[in-house]
Amino acid sequence: MKEVKGRHIVVDAYDCDPLLLDDLVHLEKLLSQIVSSLGMQILATNFHRFEPQGVTGIVLLSTSHLSIHTWPEYSYVAFDLFTCGDDDPATEIETLLRGLSSERAIIYGLDRSISNDDGDPAIWAMLSEIESSSDSDSTEEYSLSSVALEMDSASNRGDIYDQIERNEMLSGKHNMLFKGTSQYQQIELIQATDIRMYLDGQLQFSSIDERVYHEALVHPAFAFAPSHERVLIVGGGDGLAVREVLKYADVKHIDLVDLDSMVLDVAKLVPEVVSLNGASLHDPRVHIHPQDAVQYLDAQHAPYQIIIVDFPDPADEVICTLYTKEFFQSLAQNLSGDGVLVCQSFSPEVAPTVYWSIGLTLNSAGLDTQSYHCLVPSFGDWGFHLAGHKPLAQMTDTIPVQTRTLPKDLATMFTFKQGILEKRADAIENTMENLVLHEFYQQEAVSGS
Template sequence: MEIKGQHLIVDAYDCQVELINNADDLKRLMLETLRELQLEVLLAYFHSFSPQGVTGIVAISTSHFSIHTWPEYGYSALDLYTCSPMDALPALKKFLGKIGAGRANIYEIKRGMEGLIFTNREGDKLLHSAGRRRGDKWDWKILKEIKNGNHPILFKGKSKFHDILLVEAKDLRLYMNDQLQFSSLDEKHYHEALVLPVMELAPSREHVLILGGGDGFALREVLKYPDVFHVDLVDIDPMIIHLAKNERALVTANHGSLKDNRVTVHTMDAREYVNGNNKGYDVVIIDFPDPADHDTSLLYTKEFFEHVARHLNTEGLLACQANSPKGTPKVYWSIGKTLQASGFKTKPYFTLVPSFGVWGFYLVSRKSILKKLPELSVPHQAINSNLELLPPTLHSPQTGLIINSENNLRLHELYQEEIEKI
């Protein structure tokens, strides 16, 4: 019997409470998903319950998309049925990421096939969403204590990409989607380790590209070198850029780096930037968020690194943040494997960031890289010269590593699996 449609039924857990209790936001996101699938919307009805919960349904010409939420449990039940020939699963996974689902069971039914009930692309296993619960559990506990402590909130708002909270406790803290991005007490451990090794080893430092890093901290470290002639900084979120340029406490912490006349800020998607210009750079620094969902996973693909490579001058060097070799070893070593598949040689190294634990990076070049760094030539507080390779206790797993690519986009799945075990 011919397949008559695709039916996806979802149990989504650990969703963002505020969002799944907002009928208008859910309606907007569901309509965005249907537009992405090029489906015709006939009508949409959403209802908010008291004291909480939302139910909603969108009728489409090929069937329906519905949701019912229990915010008190962070749980949402979804149902998407379409007779369209387009695979609806990628768009649905993206929707789950937008509502902050930390985990989800996705049951797929091929409607019209006699004798077949549930199936999916991985045999009889349940599919898991690419979305990530917003923030880590430890971050939430600390953030809750901070909010209960009546500490000064310097900024609270929502951009197109993030919920943003900048707060002063004993330190300055930035949270995006309830996840800690930095503490001013120890951010130097991370940013010095990311930036200073590659800057010291690069034969030239005149032209530098920073991908991500809209808070201005990596840029602060780059600008310590007087021979830097020009820096292009690319970050997708204009609200983060605005805060880094204008919020006094943050400007003090980043030393006003985004106001330096050697810097050009590009508020756009990094993939769009590297695909759209022909500039060459002596140093490239990749300071992206963790590959926690479909969209961020695309920033760590073989194809993306190959595009970046085209902008790296012949003797140029690249540094890439790569998660924790201790907490997420498959993610860390898979990023290295993906960089190598893109034509690079890599040197893994790590530092200890008190807020995050052991954190790993890669130095990347077309040629072999020195085993030890020279003495650091600029002021530094948190790292030592002569950083060495990872110790034997942080070796690469023997199995489970991948080359992350657009056709095999699985880094976010590895990330979710490893985060769940921490």
């Protein structure tokens, strides 16, 4: 994998207010506001107004630069922002477009890297439209709607069912809300009768039943954990698990770690996803880290009372490394003494060897586990493992927050058919020296053997 050294955002903003584009003071304040919101340091600024109209300006930052050039006569603005800092500049796109009163924009993103060993650069593009509405009793409000421009075709790590259903959607009437290729994967957000996100052809969620999955992922862990103050989520860049976590008033701090900043941008900027996740990534309790989870865990952190592992399925060798004894040991070192970890673990019915091997690998990392599952229509029978340093016991009989799909008695989720339980004997520990999980996945989920 490449190491990302910076993010480059380029915006072509159209149908802007010409008066604003000729106002040097307004533009300098707008760009300073964006820099301040991103927590960056200004080293120098230089703005110039042309005659008879137009403004150019540059803001030199400690983490690189920001520039703007306006053509009031065409109601057009060219904007450029590059940063090698940790903050994601895409979060301030809407602030920029509002400040220009832009009605339409094309936004390009590029993840910059010190090497080009992994093939194509991580380039994405999004066409954004700003719709305004006002009446005599309210101030003007803006909403951002987006349609992705066509990018490269997907590679495919999805199972056979993902492939069939994705092809069916694409062959019928649909709207491609977003399609982009990052350094790591192709991202597709497809709208037909529902909204679905695919990563390299592997289904991540369907809007029809994503709550079934995310409620099952999050709330049992909270029911078993005596305290909830600090929560770590690795994966889950769509913000849907974060939405469920934010229901708990005693949660004070959430760290969301996702390798792919493009997925995070979709979760923060594409209105249909923002609506699904309840704008969860904009909550002040949420701290977003677009980085490798292994690198994140290498740094020192205060212990977490709850850790949620929401990675894609272990379909290839790279993702398989995130389900190893070594990685689970790193997670365990960041889990408080009475904390609870939950790991999504694929389908115990479709791929029982994958499912039980994840549980066995958690045990090999020194954790006590409890296994459970639920029916998610888009995925079938879906499995999870709870884990902790001590034997786990449910702390509350009822879920204290509103849910829509969980059974009243969580104990029903912790029972399995005898045939699935017998498959535990086939489980094998997944380690960095013996990566086997992706091979089991290919045998059971893809080949169906």
